[in-house]
Amino acid sequence: AEDGYDLWLRYKPLPEAMRGEPRIVGQPPASGSPTLSLAYGELRRGLDGLNPDEPGLDAPSIRLVTPSQSDTIAAFKLSMEGLGGEGYLIRTVQGGRLTVIAANTDVGVLYGVFHYLRLMQTGASVERLDVRSAPKVRYRLLNHWDNLDRSVERGYSGQSIWDWWRLPDVKDPRYADYARANASIGINGAVLNNVNAKSDSLTAPYIAKAAALADTFRPYGIKVYLSARFSSPIEIGGLKTADPLDPAVRAFWKTKADEIYKAIPDFGGFLVKANSEGQPGPQDYGRTHADGANMLAQAVGPHGGIVMWRAFVYSHEQPDDRAKQGYSEFKPFDGEFAENVIVQVKNGAIDFQPREPFHPLFGAMPKTNLGMEFQITKEYLGFSTHLAYLGPMWEEVLKADTFSAGRGSTVARVVDGKLHGYSRTLMAGVANIGTDRNWSGSQFDQANWYAFGRLAWDPEASAEAIARDWAAMTFTPDKRFTGPAAAMMMGSREAVVDYMTPMGLHHLMGRSHHYGPGPWVAGGERADWTSVYYHKADKAGIGFDRTAKGSDAVGQYAPLAAATFSDLSKIDEKDLLWFHHLSWDYRTRSGRPLWDELVSRYSRGVRRVGEMRATWTSLAPYVDPERHGEVATYLAIQRREAQWWRDASVAYFQSINGLPLPKGEAPPP
Numbered sequence: 001a002e003d004g005y006d007l008w009l010r011y012k013p014l015p016e017a018m019r020g021e022p023r024i025v026g027q028p029p030a031s032g033s034p035t036l037s038l039a040y041g042e043l044r045r046g047l048d049g050l051n052p053d054e055p056g057l058d059a060p061s062i063r064l065v066t067p068s069q070s071d072t073i074a075a076f077k078l079s080m081e082g083l084g085g086e087g088y089l090i091r092t093v094q095g096g097r098l099t100v101i102a103a104n105t106d107v108g109v110l111y112g113v114f115h116y117l118r119l120m121q122t123g124a125s126v127e128r129l130d131v132r133s134a135p136k137v138r139y140r141l142l143n144h145w146d147n148l149d150r151s152v153e154r155g156y157s158g159q160s161i162w163d164w165w166r167l168p169d170v171k172d173p174r175y176a177d178y179a180r181a182n183a184s185i186g187i188n189g190a191v192l193n194n195v196n197a198k199s200d201s202l203t204a205p206y207i208a209k210a211a212a213l214a215d216t217f218r219p220y221g222i223k224v225y226l227s228a229r230f231s232s233p234i235e236i237g238g239l240k241t242a243d244p245l246d247p248a249v250r251a252f253w254k255t256k257a258d259e260i261y262k263a264i265p266d267f268g269g270f271l272v273k274a275n276s277e278g279q280p281g282p283q284d285y286g287r288t289h290a291d292g293a294n295m296l297a298q299a300v301g302p303h304g305g306i307v308m309w310r311a312f313v314y315s316h317e318q319p320d321d322r323a324k325q326g327y328s329e330f331k332p333f334d335g336e337f338a339e340n341v342i343v344q345v346k347n348g349a350i351d352f353q354p355r356e357p358f359h360p361l362f363g364a365m366p367k368t369n370l371g372m373e374f375q376i377t378k379e380y381l382g383f384s385t386h387l388a389y390l391g392p393m394w395e396e397v398l399k400a401d402t403f404s405a406g407r408g409s410t411v412a413r414v415v416d417g418k419l420h421g422y423s424r425t426l427m428a429g430v431a432n433i434g435t436d437r438n439w440s441g442s443q444f445d446q447a448n449w450y451a452f453g454r455l456a457w458d459p460e461a462s463a464e465a466i467a468r469d470w471a472a473m474t475f476t477p478d479k480r481f482t483g484p485a486a487a488m489m490m491g492s493r494e495a496v497v498d499y500m501t502p503m504g505l506h507h508l509m510g511r512s513h514h515y516g517p518g519p520w521v522a523g524g525e526r527a528d529w530t531s532v533y534y535h536k537a538d539k540a541g542i543g544f545d546r547t548a549k550g551s552d553a554v555g556q557y558a559p560l561a562a563a564t565f566s567d568l569s570k571i572d573e574k575d576l577l578w579f580h581h582l583s584w585d586y587r588t589r590s591g592r593p594l595w596d597e598l599v600s601r602y603s604r605g606v607r608r609v610g611e612m613r614a615t616w617t618s619l620a621p622y623v624d625p626e627r628h629g630e631v632a633t634y635l636a637i638q639r640r641e642a643q644w645w646r647d648a649s650v651a652y653f654q655s656i657n658g659l660p661l662p663k664g665e666a667p668p669p
């Protein structure tokens, strides 16, 4: 049955017209590494599946090449320069009779094989190829928010795929399938456990379990990392303190790192959430983020490991605008972090909203490796039941201009290290993977996992091209399908923005679970977990004033960016109420008063989901009934809930502003 387990690696026979001549593949060299045999195996599997025609004796062939085959490299004058340890080239030589996939390493060859197969899967010609590709970002990681009891924080696709109880002895075949899928999109690391970490994950039994996973992942070029709880020296080390300047604490971490590297020689390093949302951290001892990060960096450094220290920090004791806290806490320490520390920054300053302006730390820390954290799991975008392709959202952030070193200082160029010359670059994605047969909770949520990998490889890639590739690989390369499907995907996130949080509104979801509308949420344990804190609606107007007259969050951006956000005549209306508090009758660019414009966007969001449903119905001829039916059911849920969002939000704001519905707008049923 078509249940989605095969992801974008289905390798179903291509339509005859797209097949081309079948190709011959040689045998892997007897002395080859496990990675090289995987590369050969994948190529065979792909070719056999996509083009089941028998190759003739004189059919064109494909050869996989590493530097040990120096004669081939010399014969075809292959230039391996610039490919680094993970890049590859694909070239057709001998008048089209031979295609070489060459790399400096075996994993580079594996990546090249996946690229070659992707070309076939998407119906591109493979007759005359001249491709070179190398990742622009060094650490391309999934962050699993998986707990040791197999629950997943913000997971909407079943339980954790890590079966901790049966590990290390039982190695579920799914681990290899997971690694293969990741390798196919260039992901080279996985943080196994939740950032809200338990110290248990660093005890001997769990290190052995992590080591078993690392063994499975290794041939696919994937390293294992762990989230570390800062107070571990107390909880599992028998110490009275976790003060990063205490010699016993430093010794604990050094010994712990040595122990881990003994079991996992290529262990990647630690991810840390400290002094945020109640987690322990160096500030508990009057120390700084840099003190904490550098201590851990020193422990893993000799082994080649890194520390990813999260900048998602805020506390309710701090009365300042929550959007300002990350910058305020980190900017002063620029240049004080060790070389093997990467400060990991969420794309926006609040928390993975359907739309946020880019985080002001991007461009503001030229002397500190800064990495990007995206959220693949859709905590604030309707979980796995709403279809929202996140490619355009990530692209929007990556293309945003920080202006920090003049025009063109995009977030992508911060993240790929070019702007500031970072020694280490990182893109992390909070995974949406679980035990559901389809991995991600819905068929279309697989696209977000896929797009994350492709953008981590190349932050300047096009979200639309990625959507087309994914649709072709996952369903069919038939253009009558991929065109409308990709268009539907490209508009889907904007539809969510419209029916949930148009025009820069944010954090209006139900309390704590974040599903469904809750713009009325107020009071409770902390102001910054409520909606009214963010929309500030009253009889007169709506929006969060973050200009110099308000919280002055704009002051954290480079002057040119700040000037644009502050100026009502320049700001893009998509960010309007993020930065400004405006009267309900403020005249928007459409000519409509703000209230009317807001309602029209809410309604537009609902309409767009209706259009998505119609598109999907029209695509039935190209999709197997199982997956088509599943997506259709989810879209029906989304349509109903988009209406719920629109009606509840509009009715709530009416209860505040007392305004009638704009002309032509239907009242809630």
Ligand code: GCU
Pocket (backbone or CB within 6 Å): 153, 154, 195, 196, 273, 312, 351, 379
């Ligand atoms: C969000 C999310 C939490 C998570 C936190 C984080 O606030 O709701 O579940 O722990 O982000 O990124 O640390």
